[in-house]
Amino acid sequence: MDISRKLGIMVFSAVPAIIGGGIVYHFFGSFTQVIVYEIILLLAALGCISR
Numbered sequence: 001m002d003i004s005r006k007l008g009i010m011v012f013s014a015v016p017a018i019i020g021g022g023i024v025y026h027f028f029g030s031f032t033q034v035i036v037y038e039i040i041l042l043l044a045a046l047g048c049i050s051r
Contacts, residue, residue: 006049013045 017038024037
């Protein structure tokens with residue numbers, strides 16, 4: 001996988017991180033759940049990049 005595709009996956013993951021983080025904070029009202037959500041999203045992105 002070339003570098004431009006890896007960067008595209010990271011940009012594609014940044015949008016759900018920002019929007020989804022706000023949604024998770026709205027429902028739970030705590031940053032702990034937001035951090036857990038961000039870590040899960042980061043692991044998924046790293047899994048796609050490592051292929």
